[in-house]
Amino acid sequence: MHGAPPRSGTTRSTKSALKDELCAILAADLLLRERAYRSSREAATHEEAKPENDKDTRALEQSYLARGEAKRLEESRLALAETEAIALRDFGPDDRAVLGALVATEENGEETRVWLAPHGGGTRLAEGRVQVVTPKSPLGQALLGRKAGDECEVRLAGRLRTLTIVLVT
Numbered sequence: 001m002h003g004a005p006p007r008s009g010t011t012r013s014t015k016s017a018l019k020d021e022l023c024a025i026l027a028a029d030l031l032l033r034e035r036a037y038r039s040s041r042e043a044a045t046h047e048e049a050k051p052e053n054d055k056d057t058r059a060l061e062q063s064y065l066a067r068g069e070a071k072r073l074e075e076s077r078l079a080l081a082e083t084e085a086i087a088l089r090d091f092g093p094d095d096r097a098v099l100g101a102l103v104a105t106e107e108n109g110e111e112t113r114v115w116l117a118p119h120g121g122g123t124r125l126a127e128g129r130v131q132v133v134t135p136k137s138p139l140g141q142a143l144l145g146r147k148a149g150d151e152c153e154v155r156l157a158g159r160l161r162t163l164t165i166v167l168v169t
Helices: 008-045 058-085 138-143
Strands: 103-108 110-116 128-135 150-154 159-168
Touching: 008 058, 008 103, 008 110, 110 138, 128 138, 138 150, 138 159
Parallel strands: 110 128
Antiparallel strands: 103 110, 103 159, 150 159
């Protein structure tokens, strides 16, 4: 990644592919969440869930589970919608990292690529070459607002690390 930055059309298509890949992963998760919610809702209202006596809490437990699944389902819908809404743009050499930026960092001679996205933190994209980082994560917080040539310190896995921003695209 050292050297001239990629041409803007190439960068945008790369980020578009990353966005498509992450959205597909989030959509698959949404499908699983929908199935889990339907299953838990059916279990809560099933004939066998009706209490046999005043100490039988099966129906109550199933309703708690269904409520939790409903909440996770809404979170998954929101994650997919917010990821689909990411505006992809080109970055110049002096632009700072924001949501949607593809950032190359270097530490001890080893280069890493991360994509700043609203959801999907930790997910590996592009055959494992790019890791998704969210603004809520320590690394995401450290990278936001930085530009090529900046250094930042971040505590990861209990260790203080110094990263150099090589490129923001």
